[in-house]
Amino acid sequence: MSRIEKKKKLILIISTSILTLFFVYNAAYFYVRNSYHSYITNFDTTIKHFSYHKINTTKHYIANVKYPSYGSFTGNLAINTENNDYGLIIWPKYNSELEISLQGSIDSPVEDNEQHIQLNNGSIDLTHSSLPKDTQTIVLKLEEEAKLLWGDDILKNADRI
Numbered sequence: 001m002s003r004i005e006k007k008k009k010l011i012l013i014i015s016t017s018i019l020t021l022f023f024v025y026n027a028a029y030f031y032v033r034n035s036y037h038s039y040i041t042n043f044d045t046t047i048k049h050f051s052y053h054k055i056n057t058t059k060h061y062i063a064n065v066k067y068p069s070y071g072s073f074t075g076n077l078a079i080n081t082e083n084n085d086y087g088l089i090i091w092p093k094y095n096s097e098l099e100i101s102l103q104g105s106i107d108s109p110v111e112d113n114e115q116h117i118q119l120n121n122g123s124i125d126l127t128h129s130s131l132p133k134d135t136q137t138i139v140l141k142l143e144e145e146a147k148l149l150w151g152d153d154i155l156k157n158a159d160r161i
Helices: 003-040 133-150
Strands: 044-047 051-056 061-066 076-081 086-091 099-104
Touching: 003 061, 061 133, 076 133, 086 133, 099 133
Parallel strands: none
Antiparallel strands: 044 051, 051 061, 061 076, 076 086, 086 099
16 A cells, blocks of 8 residues: 555545544534423523523513533523522533522622532522521522422433433
8 A cells, every 4th residue: 555545544534533523522412402492391582592581470580591502511591580689590411410500699698609509309408508598588489480390300410401
């Protein structure tokens, strides 16, 4: 085999490998992205195929579903109070632990670890929380609304996705 033929064969192998990796990566991305469709039932479009929202004025919350951006495997679900003072952000993840975070205007300072909320058996655990009682009540109400909207198992590990 001549030297030129060896180079052509090597280039062909490298090109085929790169193209295969590209297709596998994109297939995995679109599979994960497709799994978010179940979260947007009866939601309005903010940006088609990127972000959806739902406003419930009788229960006083705003919900949002953000699809994973291209190349990312994580989107998020958010449920906020109507005035946007408090919100829970849920990051369902594929084959890893779900993360949930509290965002909002908290009157008294809290510990750094209060940003990420602890879960226990698919429910928010505030037993060791330094959040004020009224904030804890709001967090639990948002948890309840999230479970009504996306299902009771939404705060369990991301086996759904």
